[in-house]
Amino acid sequence: MTRSRQMRRHARKMRRQGLQPMIVINGNEQLPDLVVVLIGRVLWRYRSEVAPFYLAAVLASVGVTLHLAYAEWWPYLLTATTVTAWALALFGERIGFVRRAERLYAATVAMGAGCWLAAVTALGIGYQPLPQLLIGGTVVLAVPWWAHRRRRAKVRVDRQLSAWPEIAHAIGLPGSHVQSAVVDVWGWRARFALARGQTIADVIAKVPAIESALGTFRGAVRVSPTRDDKANRFELRVLDTDPHADAIPWPGPSVSSINEPIDLGPFEDATAARVLLLRRHGLIGGVAGSGKSGGINVLMGNLTACRDVVVWAIDLKRGMELQPWASCIDRLATTPEQARVLLRDAVAVLEARASFLAARGRRVWEPTPDMPALVVVIDEYAELAEEAPDSIGDADSIARRGRAVAVTLIAATQRPTQKAMGKGAVRSQMDVRVSFRVRERRDVDLILGQGMLNAGWHAHILNAPGKFLLSAPEHDMPRRARAYLLTDETVTRTAERHAQMRPCLDDVSRTAIEEAQAGLSLPSDEPTTAPSNAEQHSIPEDLLWTLLTGAPDEGIPVAHLVKATGMSRPWIYQRLRELADADRVTQVSRGRWRAAHEHVR
Numbered sequence: 292m293t294r295s296r297q298m299r300r301h302a303r304k305m306r307r308q309g310l311q312p313m314i315v316i317n318g319n320e321q322l323p324d325l326v327v328v329l330i331g332r333v334l335w336r337y338r339s340e341v342a343p344f345y346l347a348a349v350l351a352s353v354g355v356t357l358h359l360a361y362a363e364w365w366p367y368l369l370t371a372t373t374v375t376a377w378a379l380a381l382f383g384e385r386i387g388f389v390r391r392a393e394r395l396y397a398a399t400v401a402m403g404a405g406c407w408l409a410a411v412t413a414l415g416i417g418y419q420p421l422p423q424l425l426i427g428g429t430v431v432l433a434v435p436w437w438a439h440r441r442r443r444a445k446v447r448v449d450r451q452l453s454a455w456p457e458i459a460h461a462i463g464l465p466g467s468h469v470q471s472a473v474v475d476v477w478g479w480r481a482r483f484a485l486a487r488g489q490t491i492a493d494v495i496a497k498v499p500a501i502e503s504a505l506g507t508f509r510g511a512v513r514v515s516p517t518r519d520d521k522a523n524r525f526e527l528r529v530l531d532t533d534p535h536a537d538a539i540p541w542p543g544p545s546v547s548s549i550n551e552p553i554d555l556g557p558f559e560d561a562t563a564a565r566v567l568l569l570r571r572h573g574l575i576g577g578v579a580g581s582g583k584s585g586g587i588n589v590l591m592g593n594l595t596a597c598r599d600v601v602v603w604a605i606d607l608k609r610g611m612e613l614q615p616w617a618s619c620i621d622r623l624a625t626t627p628e629q630a631r632v633l634l635r636d637a638v639a640v641l642e643a644r645a646s647f648l649a650a651r652g653r654r655v656w657e658p659t660p661d662m663p664a665l666v667v668v669i670d671e672y673a674e675l676a677e678e679a680p681d682s683i684g685d686a687d688s689i690a691r692r693g694r695a696v697a698v699t700l701i702a703a704t705q706r707p708t709q710k711a712m713g714k715g716a717v718r719s720q721m722d723v724r725v726s727f728r729v730r731e732r733r734d735v736d737l738i739l740g741q742g743m744l745n746a747g748w749h750a751h752i753l754n755a756p757g758k759f760l761l762s763a764p765e766h767d768m769p770r771r772a773r774a775y776l777l778t779d780e781t782v783t784r785t786a787e788r789h790a791q792m793r794p795c796l797d798d799v800s801r802t803a804i805e806e807a808q809a810g811l812s813l814p815s816d817e818p819t820t821a822p823s824n825a826e827q828h829s830i831p832e833d834l835l836w837t838l839l840t841g842a843p844d845e846g847i848p849v850a851h852l853v854k855a856t857g858m859s860r861p862w863i864y865q866r867l868r869e870l871a872d873a874d875r876v877t878q879v880s881r882g883r884w885r886a887a888h889e890h891v892r
């Protein structure tokens with residue numbers, strides 16, 4: 292019996308006795324077979340780390356072979372090298388070198404390796420200083436490779452996943468296997484297939500065992516169904532770091548249109564807390580210092596990035612919170628009087644839009660850069676209710692009737708009591724509720740809605756500023772999230788950038804505001820039905836023309852035209868536009884028109 296067979300037998304015997312065999316290598320003896328296997332395994336396991344040296348070894352052997360057989364090939368090698376390096380630098384993105392630094396690195400390695408190979412092919416490996424260049428170049432170029440974060444993360448995940456069959460066996464899920472995996476900022480996620488008869492409930496019951504087997508911290512593993520909701524699949528989310536451990540810098544806007552859900556910050560499992568604001572109103576609550584203003588900054592950073600949103604804001608704390616965004620805000624009210632006018636105008640906008648839609652037989656206002664949504668942000672709503680109580684009726688109107696016409700209200704307040712919200716229906720109309728930390732348990736229901744505390748929405752125990760619970764039609768489970776943090780400098784920079792691309796309100800809304808400001812706003816029960824046939828058209832059109840030709844020099848207000856003809860405001864505007872296109876009428880000033888001079892009586 293050879294010595295190595297004796298050793299293996301001995302090892303088996305020890306294992307039967309429950310002991311762990313140890314390999315002792317005596318310097319004078321030949322290495323046992325086992326050690327060769329072990330070294331092979333280590334070299335395979337650490338193949339990613341050792342890859343630069345593998346490449347160097349391959350280059351050296353290819354170089355020696357080429358020198359002996361085809362020494363005259365070196366110019367071809369140089370040409371191929373140059374072409375490859377340029378291709379990697381210019382088009383490397385297509386094969387996975389996403390960042391510029393990665394493409395430059397790949398091109399440098401290709402250039403270095405190719406030039407060295409060409410030199411060895413021509414001169415032989417013994418030519419000085421080619422051997423030194425190979426060793427030095429390998430070590431120097433290996434440093435960025437070793438340091439590359441994404442490579443390291445991928446290797447770590449590969450190793451954890453290659454151990455999955457053993458883990459699955461140990462935790463009682465034998466036969467389950469990995470289908471795909473991706474690495475991200477917080478850790479990794481992988482899709483698994485389950486063996487016959489296993490269910491996702493079995494996996495959820497094993498989460499602590501999975502955490503232990505993968506060597507993660509407690510709470511790092513989440514199990515969820517896959518998107519296709521197959522009963523024999525599951526998704527495993529493994530966090531390397533707790534996403535909520537520190538403040539999370541804002542990564543920049545997540546949307547460019549109000550039609551997309553806004554990312555407020557990550558949940559504990561690092562998935563994004565995304566919420567749609569189109570045709571919804573929002574209520575943000577929480578005690579002083581809980582991060583409300585931070586939350587509003589995240590919203591502002593996103594809303595101002597949308598080319599189909601006009602933002603109006605009310606900040607009665609003398610603009611302390613919203614002033615930094617002033618360059619992106621179409622109208623900012625910082626006094627009760629300004630707030631009153633702003634809300635009255637917002638109601639005028641919503642009424643004009645409703646008439647405009649009704650006249651065209653349309654139900655909803657689809658925001659576009661030309662016809663944007665209007666979002667009214669009110670910081671500290673309680674101050675508004677206290678200092679401008681007569682404007683609460685307008686806020687109420689917006690909350691009740693704003694959805695279809697894309698006029699959205701977002702109100703922030705510390706405690707949305709009935710008194711703080713004024714005597715209106717505003718609170719009950721809020722579809723999206725964001726609760727930062729509250730002082731008392733009963734405040735949970737105030738912000739999130741009746742019965743939410745008992746349903747497990749424990750906003751009173753949120754333990755750091757910026758942490759929040761989000762309740763919305765697509766978020767019906769209490770999950771902690773943490774809002775991104777925008778530093779003052781980020782706010783300034785973002786506001787500067789976004790200020791250049793803010794849209795203006797559409798004609799319908801602008802005119803409604805002008806009329807409201809001129810005190811000519813029509814009652815909300817103005818006629819909204821468009822004429823149904825040509826016969827009906829002919830009379831008001833004649834009347835309209837008569838009014839325009841008889842108008843004084845300063846023009847006739849649109850509101851008068853509406854009243855006199857009995858037609859809807861959008862109808863009047865359409866006719867005016869047609870007449871203006873035919874050079875028959877002119878707009879004297881905002882909201883005032885008359886016939887062109889040659890037609891004036």
Ligand SMILES: Nc1ncnc2c1ncn2[C@@H]1O[C@H](COP(=O)(O)OP(=O)(O)OP(=O)(O)O)[C@@H](O)[C@H]1O
Nearest residue numbers: 538578579580581582583584585756757774775776
């Ligand atoms: N998302 C966040 N992540 C980390 N820290 C935050 C976050 N939001 C706020 N903070 C910290 O908490 C402090 C208070 O936040 P913020 O001013 O937003 O609270 P607030 O609820 O608006 O208070 P107030 O009502 O007094 O204005 C900030 O100075 C900041 O340091």
